[in-house]
Amino acid sequence: MRTDRTPDPDRTVARLQGERALEGEYLGTATRFERLADAVEDCAMFLLDGTGRVRTWNTGAERTTGYASGEAVGEHVSVLYREEDVRSGVPDHELREAAAEGHISEEGWRVREDGSAFRADVTITALRDEGKLVGYTTVMRDRTRRRREQELLEQQEHLEDLVATISHDLRNPISVAQGHAELAAETGDLDRLESTTRALERATELLDYLAKLAEEGSRTTELEPVGLPEAAEAAWRGVETDGATLEVAGSTTLVADRQRLRQLLENLFGNSVEHGSTRNRPSPDDSAERGGSDVTVRVGPLETERERGFFVADDGPGIPEAERTEVFEMGYTTDPEGTGFGLAICERIADAHGWFLDVTDAAGGGARLEVSDVETG
Structure with missing residues (x-):
């Protein structure tokens, strides 16, 4: 005779089948996500299970954090957070917020494998199957790298402007020097050479100063x-x-x-x-x-x-x-x-x-x- 506390075999089988189906759906999602993420190299894209452990890890994640796939998969996502943030519960709080809101986007500190911290743009999206939470997708971009790329682009633009400035601003003293030198040659008036010297000194002064600007911005x-x-x-x-x-x-x-x-x-x-x-x-x-x-x-x-x-x-x-x-x-x-x-x-x-x-x-x-x-x- 079965009491109220005796598990119903039919219900147990149905529950196990449902969990296996859910796990199968999650694994199918993970596989599709991994294939997509592997094609992306300029940002970290990885999948977490419902507890926050890493299930997939793309090339961009390796480049961004320094962790190889074999090192990251199976670790809790908190390994990417600063110690003080882990102590204050930031990783779990962000996962709970993503689960409640559907997704969150924020800029925050993350930590590389070598222990160095960097600012990152992070989007965490909850994955659900028939309303049940099965995991999270995370997309993370290193703002430090993007900032450096922007700085390099600005430096290139600055140098291009500097070359244009040098070529333009040297025209004046060189033209002055040329004019006085020609007059000195034509008229024999050597006093003209004093003006030529001043103009050439100005050209040298400009070159020195513009070289200094190139170094200092x-x-x-x-x-x-x-x-x-x-x-x-x-x-x-x-x-x-x-x-x-x-x-x-x-x-x-x-x-x-x-x-x-x-x-x-x-x-x-x-x-x-x-x-x-x-x-x-x-x-x-x-x-x-x-x-x-x-x-x-x-x-x-x-x-x-x-x-x-x-x-x-x-x-x-x-x-x-x-x-x-x-x-x-x-x-x-x-x-x-x-x-x-x-x-x-x-x-x-x-x-x-x-x-x-x-x-x-x-x-x-x-x-x-x-x-x-x-x-x-």
Whole structure:
């Protein structure tokens, strides 16, 4: 006679059959998941059973964590967590949350086989069969590696910009040196060689400074008080001015990287001289019409009380409003002989200081480049 406590053979058989079917379904899911995950190498993808133990382990998981498949399979997922997180119950809490919510996505600390910690983007998804929890899928990406890849990409872009900057900025002192050397040869005026020497010294100075930037990145390195008139006069000497006139107003002192401020001014002056007038050379170029020898370039502090900074203006035709965003793009030019680097370099130097560079109309016509948000001393 069977009592209430005696197991019902039929129910026991049904339960065992159900568990075996469930296990078979889980193993089938694991096999399909493993095949899919093995094709992925750039992130960790692995399957956990209902207790949180590793059942599958793809190539991406080996690369990300350093654990070989034979080392990881069978281990509890907590082996990937920091000791303090394991003590506080983070692994089990995340599995319970995934089971309750269906899945969770988070950024957190994980630990490699060698003990080093890294930040990871992790998504844990609960697997259910007819409502019963059978395991979890985990997808994990190493943010440290992605960040490093992004840094390398940014460094490559920085070096490409640096090469463009070097080739562009060396044109001014080399042109000045060449012009004075030719005049010295033609006229016998050896005093011209002094200007040639200064221009070549400026070229050497630029090369040294740009090499330093290549080592240290694009940030400003040596902020100090710099007088705007002093910086403007020094920059003007480094530009092929072609008979243009410089007018400097005020005595503003800026807090800036002296070398990079001079680069910015040289490029702004070069842009004004080249594009400031249409009277002599009416062919199109980067941002406006080509300039002439009668252009006047004015430098001075911003007049408003709310904005601190300075401006560089010329008396030419100005920059069309439709082009005022594009002119700051690296390589933008409408002239086959133009480089399109000058104003783009200026914007990068302004950004490195935390300044804002904008273009507008000068009073009475012409282009006016304004540099604002500048700390003054």
